[in-house]
Amino acid sequence: MSCMAKRLIIILILLPFFIRVSVSQDISKDNLLKEMVNQYGQARITIPFTGVKAVNDLSQSVSISSVKDKTIEIVLSPLTVDWFIIQKFDYIILENADIKGIITSSCVKQAMAWETYPSYDQYDSIMQSFTALYPAICRLDTIGTTNYGKMVLAVKISDNAGTDEDEPEAFYTSTIHGDETGGFVLMLRLADYLLRNYGMNSRVKNLVDNLEIWINPLANPDGTYRNGNIISSPTRDNAEGEDLNRNFPDPQTPNTIRQKETLDMMEFMRKHNFVISANFHSGSEVINYPWDSRWQLHADNDWFYSISRKYADTVHMHSAEGYMTFMNNGVTNGYAWYSINGGRQDFVTYELHGREVTIELDDEYITPASRLNSLWQYNWRSLIGYLENALWGIHGYISDLSNGDPVPARIFIPAHDKDSSHIYSDSLRGSFIRYLSPGSWDMEFSASGYVNAYMDNVIVTEGNKTEINIIMVPFVNPNDTVDTPELILYPNPAKEFLKAVLPESLFGKVNVKIYNTLGEKLTDYPENAMEDIPLYIDLKNLASGVYLLVVSNSDTRATFKKRFVVVRR
Numbered sequence: 001m002s003c004m005a006k007r008l009i010i011i012l013i014l015l016p017f018f019i020r021v022s023v024s025q026d027i028s029k030d031n032l033l034k035e036m037v038n039q040y041g042q043a044r045i046t047i048p049f050t051g052v053k054a055v056n057d058l059s060q061s062v063s064i065s066s067v068k069d070k071t072i073e074i075v076l077s078p079l080t081v082d083w084f085i086i087q088k089f090d091y092i093i094l095e096n097a098d099i100k101g102i103i104t105s106s107c108v109k110q111a112m113a114w115e116t117y118p119s120y121d122q123y124d125s126i127m128q129s130f131t132a133l134y135p136a137i138c139r140l141d142t143i144g145t146t147n148y149g150k151m152v153l154a155v156k157i158s159d160n161a162g163t164d165e166d167e168p169e170a171f172y173t174s175t176i177h178g179d180e181t182g183g184f185v186l187m188l189r190l191a192d193y194l195l196r197n198y199g200m201n202s203r204v205k206n207l208v209d210n211l212e213i214w215i216n217p218l219a220n221p222d223g224t225y226r227n228g229n230i231i232s233s234p235t236r237d238n239a240e241g242e243d244l245n246r247n248f249p250d251p252q253t254p255n256t257i258r259q260k261e262t263l264d265m266m267e268f269m270r271k272h273n274f275v276i277s278a279n280f281h282s283g284s285e286v287i288n289y290p291w292d293s294r295w296q297l298h299a300d301n302d303w304f305y306s307i308s309r310k311y312a313d314t315v316h317m318h319s320a321e322g323y324m325t326f327m328n329n330g331v332t333n334g335y336a337w338y339s340i341n342g343g344r345q346d347f348v349t350y351e352l353h354g355r356e357v358t359i360e361l362d363d364e365y366i367t368p369a370s371r372l373n374s375l376w377q378y379n380w381r382s383l384i385g386y387l388e389n390a391l392w393g394i395h396g397y398i399s400d401l402s403n404g405d406p407v408p409a410r411i412f413i414p415a416h417d418k419d420s421s422h423i424y425s426d427s428l429r430g431s432f433i434r435y436l437s438p439g440s441w442d443m444e445f446s447a448s449g450y451v452n453a454y455m456d457n458v459i460v461t462e463g464n465k466t467e468i469n470i471i472m473v474p475f476v477n478p479n480d481t482v483d484t485p486e487l488i489l490y491p492n493p494a495k496e497f498l499k500a501v502l503p504e505s506l507f508g509k510v511n512v513k514i515y516n517t518l519g520e521k522l523t524d525y526p527e528n529a530m531e532d533i534p535l536y537i538d539l540k541n542l543a544s545g546v547y548l549l550v551v552s553n554s555d556t557r558a559t560f561k562k563r564f565v566v567v568r569r
Contacts, residue, residue: 030085033093037081041226041235042179044094045084046071055338060253063236063243065177066283067338068326073283077241096233097179101368104230114189114376116369117181120150120225123218126188127153134195137161137208143216144264147239150221152261154268157194158212165212166429168390169272172383173216174280176245176344178223179234182367182375183280183359187217189376190383207387214272220244220261234366245279246340248347250293256342265344269352273426275433276390277356279344282367284360285324287311290349291419292334292358293341298349299413299421302437305331307389308357311382319378326360334358350420355435393435394458396468398425398445401488406430407472409447416441436460445470451490454563473501487551487560493567498549500535505558506551507531513550514542522547529553544568 036043049055049070058064058072062080066073073094076084084091104118105111108125111118118126131140139161143152158167172190174183194213197204207213218224222239224231237243238261247262258266269277287308290298298304312330315323324330327337334345348356361367367375398407408427411434425432434443438460445453450472460466473490488501502510506529514523514537522542527535529551537549544566552559 029093033076033085034081036093036096037076037078040096040233041077041241042237043076043081044073044096045076045091046073046094047089047091048072052339059246059338059340063246064338064340065236068284072338075236075243077235077237077243079241097364097366098368099232099234099366101366101370102181102231103369112192114185114192115372117185117231118188119229120221121229123188124151124153127155127217130155130191130195131161134198135161137198138191138195141214143268144261146220146222146261147259148222150225152216152219152221152264154214154216155191156212156214157191157208159209166426166431167210167212168276168395168433169212169214169274170387170390171214171216171269171272171274171277172280172387173219173277175217175224176219176279177236177243177281177283177365178220178226178238179236179365180280180282180362181224181231181234181365182282182362182372184217184224185367185372186280186361186375186379186383187215190380191215191217193380203384203388206391207384211387211390213387214274219265222261245281245344246342248342248344249351250341250343250346252293252341266347269348269354273352274348274354274356276386276435277348277354278386279356279358281358281360282362282365284326285330285363286326286337286360287324287331288334288337288345288358288360289331290334290356291346292343293339293346294419295335295339296419297333299416299418300355300435300437301333303435304355304357305333306437307386311359311386314382314385315378318381320374323378353420353423389435390433392463392465393433394441394443394460394466394468395433396425396431396470398430398432398447398453398470398472400450401471401473401484407447407450409445409450409470409472412444412446414442414444438462445472447472450474451492452565456563487549487562489549489562489564493565494539495567496538496540498537498539498564500537500549500551500562502529502535502551503558503560504531505556506553506560508553508555510535510551510553512537513552515548515550517546539566542566 033043049072063075065075103116105116105122108122111122127140131138139156141154143154145151174187194204198208220238223235226235242259244261247259289304289308308331312324345356345358348354398409400407406429409425411432412422423434440457440459442456443458453470453472473488484501484503490499510527510529512525512527515521546565548563550561
């Protein structure tokens with residue numbers, strides 16, 4: 001028998017052995033993976049990055065926690081581990097996050113030195129103490145309770161905490177992933193800092209006097225305190241094994257069963273209409289802004305980038321070299337990193353018309369107690385600065401011309417807003433805040449039962465508030481006798497005619513001119529403007545389009561301009 005034949009026989013004899021060993025090794029690894037999930041409530045694994053589509057597909061079935069260095073990191077729970085094993089991925093099991101760094105406080109006093117982790121009971125006591133020590137500027141609220149009956153708490157910090165004032169509401173929330181612990185202590189310390197420094201620090205006083213600041217340090221108590229009163233083997237998911245930051249309404253996942261914590265948080269946020277918010281995580285060091293779930297840029301992408309850049313740049317001035325430099329030196333659009341569905345950031349920004357970012361505080365999921373103080377020193381100035389964004393932008397009120405009542409209206413920026421980036425005024429007060437990059441902006445206001453209103457060339461400058469008041473005209477205005485400081489047109493859009501209610505400075509002989517969008521004058525005729533009698537303007541000779549009405553009085557030298565729309569159907 002030839003040597004070649006002998007080798008072939010040996011290979012054929014040994015081949016089943018190697019196959020059995022390989023299969024045995026795979027089964028052994030799969031069993032180890034299941035064992036880790038059963039023992040610790042989760043397991044972290046990595047698989048190679050093979051493209052954006054693969055990430056998008058995976059995120060529909062498992063919780064992706066990061067994408068770095070051509071590697072996808074996934075957290076498997078009891079709900080997802082079996083599905084993952086069936087897929088036969090080539091994966092590596094990661095060691096559990098080191099919980100040795102979690103030093104539990106011996107008492108509330110030690111916990112409030114902010115260099116150890118509180119027990120759950122101590123956490124509850126600290127939150128209770130805030131409102132007990134500072135009752136005028138702090139109120140404790142319960143967002144809801146978890147599956148295990150733990151309370152999801154939030155404190156309100158404002159100069160009149162017991163009163164619902166017409167002030168911008170801002171929201172900080174942390175640790176929706178229970179094993180991302182640094183933000184938990186950071187938020188407790190921030191609340192303490194604001195309360196202690198209210199009478200001593202001008203920036204703090206300005207924030208507390210002019211905002212309603214809400215802080216929820218721990219959004220997922222069941223994940224953080226999985227084994228009871230102290231933090232040991234915390235899990236990313238809630239008690240049901242669900243990733244709460246993949247559980248919010250999303251057009252791509254309409255049939256997701258909402259968890260109790262999610263439903264409670266949605267109700268809380270809808271009630272408060274937060275104009276700006278941030279959700280704190282760990283596992284990377286970067287500011288992540290919308291969108292997470294779609295490749296299109298948000299209409300306010302420049303504004304989002306600007307506030308994120310400012311947060312990261314401020315951090316860099318006060319942190320160790322190399323901190324928060326991931327992606328674009330600490331800033332990224334969410335989808336450019338990796339896509340997810342069901343995230344809170346996109347839900348707040350799309351469905352609630354708020355503005356939320358995700359702030360990743362630490363490369364380590366569990367921040368060692370020895371580094372909690374550094375985390376604070378690196379971030380506290382940025383936390384203050386981010387809240388100050390709520391004070392700027394366009395702040396306005398929308399009221400009814402006939403009675404002064406507030407009007408719940410849609411505020412839209414023509415040729416700019418898209419994908420639900422518009423906002424709405426408060427239904428009870430008529431107030432609104434619109435954040436925009438510096439520049440000149442045209443604005444449109446619409447409400448059921450009212451003629452559309454417009455304001456052009458509203459100026460936004462960096463770090464300043466622009467205040468405007470909008471008066472909306474009801475479609476029904478029988479007497480046309482309302483005193484007005486400006487030119488009011490209705491109905492608008494119009495078909496056959498337009499009524500113009502004039503301010504007192506135009507009473508007398510006036511000239512009425514109409515221009516098209518090219519600046520061409522289409523009409524120019526004299527009229528007599530009398531008190532309590534609106535001008536009736538015939539539009540029958542005008543085609544569909546946008547026009548400018550100019551009414552002037554040569555005696556008083558008053559001139560008023562207003563845009564109107566003609567619609568032919």
